Amino acid sequence: MNAPTDRMASALLLPQPYVLFLGDTTVRGYAKTAFGLRDWAPEKCVGELRLPGATVTAGLDAVTAAEARARGARALVIGVANQGGVIPASWRVSLIEALEAGLDLIAGMHMRLSDIPELVEAARRLGRQLIDVRVPPRQIPVGTGRKRSGKRLLTVGTDCALGKKYTALALFRAFERRGIAADFRASGQTGIMIAGGGIPMDAVVSDFEAGAAELLSPDADADHWDIIEGQGALTHPAYAAVSLGLLHGSQPDVFVVCHEPGRTEMLGMPGFPVTSVEEITELTTRLGRRTNPAIRCGGYAFNTAAMTDDAAAELMAKESRRLGLPVADPMRGGPAFEALVASCLSAD
Amino acid sequence: MNAPTDRMASALLLPQPYVLFLGDTTVRGYAKTAFGLRDWAPEKCVGELRLPGATVTAGLDAVTAAEARARGARALVIGVANQGGVIPASWRVSLIEALEAGLDLIAGMHMRLSDIPELVEAARRLGRQLIDVRVPPRQIPVGTGRKRSGKRLLTVGTDCALGKKYTALALFRAFERRGIAADFRASGQTGIMIAGGGIPMDAVVSDFEAGAAELLSPDADADHWDIIEGQGALTHPAYAAVSLGLLHGSQPDVFVVCHEPGRTEMLGMPGFPVTSVEEITELTTRLGRRTNPAIRCGGYAFNTAAMTDDAAAELMAKESRRLGLPVADPMRGGPAFEALVASCLSAD
The missing domain is CATH 3.40.50.300 (P-loop containing nucleotide triphosphate hydrolases)
Structure with missing residues (x-):
């Protein structure tokens, strides 16, 4: 929960703080990631972004992508899962708007951000990152068993x-x-x-x-x-x-x-x-x-x-x-x- | 060692028999895969293919790719490793000749056949397979623990x-x-x-x-x-x-x-x-x-x-x-x- 340190250099590092994306979700059980972030890292969440039709809230300030960026957010986290772990087409306009507002995108669903061509194209054009946290770092070494300090x-x-x-x-x-x-x-x-x-x-x-x-x-x-x-x-x-x-x-x-x-x-x-x-x-x-x-x-x-x-x-x-x-x-x-x-x- | 059966349908299956490729190897220790195949599956090896300069042999008949195909071979197995597990440029002409002779290519080195554009292009053109045995099958299911028969x-x-x-x-x-x-x-x-x-x-x-x-x-x-x-x-x-x-x-x-x-x-x-x-x-x-x-x-x-x-x-x-x-x-x-x-x- 500390700021990422040099000692974490080889592991995944995420841009923070976040705005939590809740999509158009109406089922609380699908928003576990958003609730986990609200409960354990509220200081890292500048607000939440919901689409019309959403009934689920994490209780944070409702913001647009541009407002989130103005509050210091560096990334939009997809804080909801759908049945099947997909990223529905209805979310894509908002996700591209977030990229345009200067935010990176972070997701942990089965479907990868990097598998959606429109997002890949927009991120490339805007110089932004698509981060799938289920993807481990490359070039992990084989274990050595060496005793580490600490x-x-x-x-x-x-x-x-x-x-x-x-x-x-x-x-x-x-x-x-x-x-x-x-x-x-x-x-x-x-x-x-x-x-x-x-x-x-x-x-x-x-x-x-x-x-x-x-x-x-x-x-x-x-x-x-x-x-x-x-x-x-x-x-x-x-x-x-x-x-x-x-x-x-x-x-x-x-x-x-x-x-x-x-x-x-x-x-x-x-x-x-x-x-x-x-x-x-x-x-x-x-x-x-x-x-x-x-x-x-x-x-x-x-x-x-x-x-x-x-x-x-x-x-x-x-x-x-x-x-x-x-x-x-x-x-x-x-x-x-x-x-x-x-x-x-x-x-x- | 039996012919692959339907029960193996989801695991990797290799085209057989093989011709063993020894490249231009001069170090016996690098030919472990070829020796393992000769020792444990001689009935699956129609011969060996060596390049000029090779001093290591598995003791099988020396054949060309076309001769191997005529003897029934369906695939060429790279039976040697190099320092670093790479596939040197000096082998590529022979590997493409093997594809042209109607053989698939099989390798188990760190460097993948599918990472070599010339081979990928030739295999596509000829309708042949490049098989990297270090690549596991896709869509492996999560374990169930269900007791199986046998x-x-x-x-x-x-x-x-x-x-x-x-x-x-x-x-x-x-x-x-x-x-x-x-x-x-x-x-x-x-x-x-x-x-x-x-x-x-x-x-x-x-x-x-x-x-x-x-x-x-x-x-x-x-x-x-x-x-x-x-x-x-x-x-x-x-x-x-x-x-x-x-x-x-x-x-x-x-x-x-x-x-x-x-x-x-x-x-x-x-x-x-x-x-x-x-x-x-x-x-x-x-x-x-x-x-x-x-x-x-x-x-x-x-x-x-x-x-x-x-x-x-x-x-x-x-x-x-x-x-x-x-x-x-x-x-x-x-x-x-x-x-x-x-x-x-x-x-x-």
């Missing part, structure tokens, strides 16, 4: 889509509040837009997966922390390759296991139970030791959004006693979360 | 480059000799040329790694075996992502651990000791159980090329007693190897 924390999980990004962001904020030098290192598209840089780890060719993770969290000062957004799960039948490459290349000193109580089956993976937090803790320690023999679990981040306050507090207290480490919901904060932060920072 | 054996290793491909090929041959329906499933460039198909697993985007492995060994008859060429090692600091995706997607019933006694440090990875065979056995069993709960270790394949016969035999006998499973060098064969084959085939 400290690293990686969020891992018992499944996909249960809070690894939010946990990393909350820990990063908590570290900053304590005056600790830290960077949030994004490994997925929304995280990259929030951070203004990062590497889409799931889009990297597998031979270079660990090398990309090494690039993502480069050498740093001895007391600096990189808080790295995790991906997938080591036991995920489809995505474990991403998780293991990211673990090896991140060589974390500390990891936090993210979990959603009550989720019994992996998302979209019928027949595959969610792995237990103990199993993920043990596998992460065992496999992570390869590139950092000092790796340890700092605690557990539970996503209790679906639970009442009392039920969540009771469950987390019970699980903390059982597991012998702090268990907290980063979105709820409070003493449990402060205990988790302290545990991550404690030198064993 | 049986699968995967070779795994304590490091790279110590015999996973040769072990898989030797086991495949042994299964065939016993009258067992089997396919060799290639996951690397030389293996793909030998098999005539396969997927270059190290070139697949990591999100699709397990999905690619699922594609590589599709549903088959209940008593059919896929013998799958392994890649990397689960503890390799650079390449473990490839190994884990391949393990999950292959869902092997049996794995064989490949190891080179005396190798203490991972190849090109200073400071990283080779993992013990016990550790690889345990990790493979534990992680592989996710997609095949019945996974088991069939035994060990030692690469003893650097040892005397007596020393190799003594070591393997000792290690077999210690590990409680057959240990054999597939290149040496003999009763130890037959015991390994029997162990792989034994229903527990």
Whole structure:
């Protein structure tokens, strides 16, 4: 969340601040990227741009492209997805107007900006960039396993889509509040837009997966922390390759296991139970030791959004006693979360 | 090694038989692909094509492109690498002559055939294919973890480059000799040329790694075996992502651990000791159980090329007693190897 530094030179860097493009969207669920940016990087958003017919808002000032530029925006971020991840023809006039107003375009959808000839032509004519954050940097080196300076924390999980990004962001904020030098290192598209840089780890060719993770969290000062957004799960039948490459290349000193109580089956993976937090803790320690023999679990981040306050507090207290480490919901904060932060920072 | 079947329809398929192109090579070490094809797929090689100045031979009949075509060849395989993996200008006339003679071109070098405009133009004009085997198929699906019919054996290793491909090929041959329906499933460039198909697993985007492995060994008859060429090692600091995706997607019933006694440090990875065979056995069993709960270790394949016969035999006998499973060098064969084959085939 800091301004991109030289240390990120090899990873993707995004022009900021942004104006959030919401298109003509009427379905809130499609605007996750816009909401993520509003929640985690409001200081980087100068306003929102909606088309006639849109009913969804991120609650920011409504602006035109020219107004956004006048407010300092350097890029328009497509903050909504459509069914199928396409960029509909009805948006194109507005996107070209944004290029003409002096804004670059940023998208993280399946359909690439650079695959739309009208946009490519306009960007070329106007000297503007089309940035698809799902495209990893070129010429990623093979991993070396070399121990890098600085400290690293990686969020891992018992499944996909249960809070690894939010946990990393909350820990990063908590570290900053304590005056600790830290960077949030994004490994997925929304995280990259929030951070203004990062590497889409799931889009990297597998031979270079660990090398990309090494690039993502480069050498740093001895007391600096990189808080790295995790991906997938080591036991995920489809995505474990991403998780293991990211673990090896991140060589974390500390990891936090993210979990959603009550989720019994992996998302979209019928027949595959969610792995237990103990199993993920043990596998992460065992496999992570390869590139950092000092790796340890700092605690557990539970996503209790679906639970009442009392039920969540009771469950987390019970699980903390059982597991012998702090268990907290980063979105709820409070003493449990402060205990988790302290545990991550404690030198064993 | 069987003729490509419909079941491989989504993976890469190569036109066969081949003529092996040796260029003007004078360094034997650069001709590994040609030697691998001669050793493992001689029935697919109608001859070799050398340029003036070449001193290296694979020992096949010297032919021209037209003669190769007359002998039934459908493709010319570039069987040599150069320093840097480039395709030198001095080869291009011959390669275009091959296209004109009716042959497709196949290469597995870093430099792609499709990046050489003269070849692209000639292939288009003549209606021929340029096939870069390092390019994975398009539109690989995400893995599902669905249990497929048929049986699968995967070779795994304590490091790279110590015999996973040769072990898989030797086991495949042994299964065939016993009258067992089997396919060799290639996951690397030389293996793909030998098999005539396969997927270059190290070139697949990591999100699709397990999905690619699922594609590589599709549903088959209940008593059919896929013998799958392994890649990397689960503890390799650079390449473990490839190994884990391949393990999950292959869902092997049996794995064989490949190891080179005396190798203490991972190849090109200073400071990283080779993992013990016990550790690889345990990790493979534990992680592989996710997609095949019945996974088991069939035994060990030692690469003893650097040892005397007596020393190799003594070591393997000792290690077999210690590990409680057959240990054999597939290149040496003999009763130890037959015991390994029997162990792989034994229903527990």
